[in-house]
Amino acid sequence: MSALQLWMIAGAIVVLLMLSAFFSGSETALTAASRARMHQLEKAGDKRAGTAGRLIEIRERLIGALLFGNNLVNILASSLATSAFIMVLGDAAVAYATLLMTFLVLVFAEVLPKTWAISSPDRFAVAVAPILRVVVIVFGPITTGVQIFVRWLLRRFGIDVDASLGISPHEEIRGTVDLQHYQGGLHKAERDRLGGLLDLGELEVSDVMKHRTAMQMLNADEPAAQIVEQALASSFTRLPLWRGETENIVGVLHAKDLLRALHAASGDVDSLDILAIARPPWFVPDTTNLHDQLNAFLKRKSHFALVVDEYGEVMGLVTLEDILEEIVGEISDEHDIVVQGVRPQPDGTLLVDGGVSIRDLNRGLDWNLPDEEATTAAGLVIHEARMIPEEKQAFTFYGVRFVVEKKERNRITLLRVQQVPDEELQAGS
Incomplete structure (x- = not known):
């Protein structure tokens, strides 16, 4: 073999290694690139970002084309190097060619380009997207055939790729x-x-509503003066009105409507017709998710709804503020009566009202108590204990010790709560 031929083979190997580096870096970049970032760049006018985004959407075909191209150039480069070494050094050259090509491919065609790509995947993906589009088109028929064969082979082993669920x-x-x-x-x-x-889409209004036992309501059959006095003494702007029995809610009295009526009547309270002032009640099912209820509040320009179960019985009430508090946390104003529900004690324990929601505990204390089966602290204890506990009974669930401090009939009203140290949990197990 002449020196010119050796230089030509060496040059071909260098070009093939560069192509291998391109395929390896592109695979890493397109795999790690953010689809959201590509969409944002496309909206800003970057056409290459749009191409990259479309390639990411067909990731299976893209990876197939890149792997095909990468293996093709690597095998070709190794074959050329082996043939050149054999012609120069004889049969012993196979080992030398293998060691040399392994080093060159590993360093310059794998580690180096992938490290470069992963350091800035979005920029790298945008830069190579136009070329990769052509690569996918050229190798498309081959990779499609390979994908069909691979899927058939996986199904033979009981693996259905199409049925596997991706992350939402x-x-x-x-x-x-x-x-x-x-x-x-x-x-x-x-x-x-x-x-x-x-x-919001995973929670229902029953998870955030104010239970009927904690609702403030007005008896529509009482004298108007007494109703006005109770309304003014309340910290709430909207109060349900009931007649005959508390389940029979006939209206919702708004404080502003009451003030307008008082002004129109020149302060004559006894002349007021409370039911005429009240607004019609709005009932919503307890299974409505918070996302839909938020949209309903905005559409109706209303802030207040009564929650009913499948039998039409009132379970509680939900407000726009209740839903917003799920996003931004507790909202307080100058008229709120501050009831923490969680009171730290000198001994390091916490006194927790039974009606405090598990989500509030998790948010406030950075805990991770489950809220799938129960929505309140008391409900969690009853669910996990599989019984109605007695006072002073203690339970430990999910790394937290619950002691029942007070109970009214079958309802837990107060708990003493304390996080158990990991050492104590391990010793107990």
Whole structure:
């Protein structure tokens, strides 16, 4: 073999290694690139970002084309190197060619381009997208055939690729938010607000409503003067009116409507017709999710709804503020009566009202108690204990000790709560 031929083979190997580096870096960049970022750049007028976004959408075909191209050039480069070494050094050259090509491919065609690509995947993906589009078109028929064969082969082993579930956009966003919080990019309050927004579609109004036992209501059969006095003494703007029995809600009295009626009557309370002032009640099913209820509040320009179960019985009430608090946290104004529901004690324990929601505990204390089967602290204890506990009974669930302090009939009204140290949990197990 002449020197010219050796230089030509060496040059071909260098070109093939460069192509291998291109395929390897492109695979890493397009796999790690953010679809949201590509969409944002496309809206800003970057056509290459649009191409990259469309390639990411057909990721299976894209990876197939890149792997085909990468293996093709790597095998060709190794074959050329082996043949050249054999002609120069003989049969012993196979080992030398293998070692040399392994080093060159590993360093210059794999580690180097992938490290470069992962350091700036979005920029790298945008840069290579136009070329990759052509690569996918050229290798498309081959990769499609390979995909069909691979899917058939996997099905023979009982693996259905089409039936596998990918991560949903909400889960992807939630994972990103949690990761940013873990890395210090988001404060806990910011994480909770974003998480609350994502949870709206998963929560029902029964999860955030004020239970009927805690509702303030007015008896429409009482004298108008007494109703006005009770309304003015209340911290709430909207109060349900009932007649005959508390289940029979006939209207909702709004404080502003009451003030307008008083002004129109020149302050003559006895002349007021309370039911004429009241607005019609709005009933919503307890299974309505918060996302739909928020849209309904905005559409009706209303802030207040009564929650009923499948039998039409009133379970409680939900307000626009209740839903917003799931996103931004507790909202207080100058008329709110501040009831924490969680009171720290000198011994390090917490006195928790039974009606405090598990979500509020998790948010306020950064715990991770489950809220799928129960929505309140008392409900969680009853669900996990599988019984109605007695006072002073203690239970430990999910790394937290619950002691029943007070109980009214079958309802737990007060709990003493304390997080159990990991050492004590391990010793107990």
